[in-house]
Amino acid sequence: MGGLFDGSATFEELRARAIALRREGLSRRQIRDRLKVSNNDLLNRLLEGEPPPDWTKRPNAKDDLRSRAREMRLQGMTYDRIQLELGCSKSSISLWVRDLPKPDRPPRTREEASAIAKRRWEATLRRREIERQQTKFAAAREIGAMTDRELFLVGVGLYWSEGSKSKPHRHSEAVVFINSDPGMIQTYLAWLSLLGVEPDRIRYRVMIHESAQVADAEQYWADLVGVDVDTLEKTTLKKHNPKTVRKNVGEHYRGCFVVRVLKGADLYRRIEGWWYGIVVGARSTI
Numbered sequence: 657m658g659g660l661f662d663g664s665a666t667f668e669e670l671r672a673r674a675i676a677l678r679r680e681g682l683s684r685r686q687i688r689d690r691l692k693v694s695n696n697d698l699l700n701r702l703l704e705g706e707p708p709p710d711w712t713k714r715p716n717a718k719d720d721l722r723s724r725a726r727e728m729r730l731q732g733m734t735y736d737r738i739q740l741e742l743g744c745s746k747s748s749i750s751l752w753v754r755d756l757p758k759p760d761r762p763p764r765t766r767e768e769a770s771a772i773a774k775r776r777w778e779a780t781l782r783r784r785e786i787e788r789q790q791t792k793f794a795a796a797r798e799i800g801a802m803t804d805r806e807l808f809l810v811g812v813g814l815y816w817s818e819g820s821k822s823k824p825h826r827h828s829e830a831v832v833f834i835n836s837d838p839g840m841i842q843t844y845l846a847w848l849s850l851l852g853v854e855p856d857r858i859r860y861r862v863m864i865h866e867s868a869q870v871a872d873a874e875q876y877w878a879d880l881v882g883v884d885v886d887t888l889e890k891t892t893l894k895k896h897n898p899k900t901v902r903k904n905v906g907e908h909y910r911g912c913f914v915v916r917v918l919k920g921a922d923l924y925r926r927i928e929g930w931w932y933g934i935v936v937g938a939r940s941t942i
Contacts, residue, residue: 678709718748721748808847818834819927830920834912859916860887860913860916881913
């Protein structure tokens, strides 16, 4: 065993001495130092089959927790209460006390049941809102920076969906865009800028119910597009029908915003042509 222990002793003699020391209550470290054995593999062989003395065993903290959890369960405590008291997981508690009878719970009152149901529903709504926002933010990142051509095509579709159009019974080639979504207005104005429409050819107007906060709405839209509120055209007020229950009320109701391009006949014809070009291009992919 060259240098690992006293060469004058055989393995059997060393093992006998190691077992004797173990039974006297010595630890592995004490036996190793006493026999001058520096090799752990050899020490394992010398002590093979001999259990360690009780004083060297580390107490198992979970054994104490398990015992306390069982006592608390027998006292009628719920998993939530036990978890709060002991700080361990519900899965561990369930494993420790699953053989014990479930504590009797007093019947809930209608108010208690209603409060519990309300808290659960509120938690569900919060979770859904988080999921909704995560999906929206992920989708927004998918768009990234837009090229001029992408903005051009988006703008054509935007106008043909929300802008005024000439009809057989009402021939008009005016370029007028109306919407209540601030993002739509900003995107449309970016599109007009891309087309080279000068700012002095653009007129703005608010359309809103007469019972709303008209002045606040006018200021909001003027700030959004970066113009002085005094430059807005006269606001169109919608008469309130007392028989109609309006849902578009409150501080976030700002009516619709009208964007009109002066001398827009030629631009209108081009928009109509661009749209038909998109339709033909889409059909070719079918």
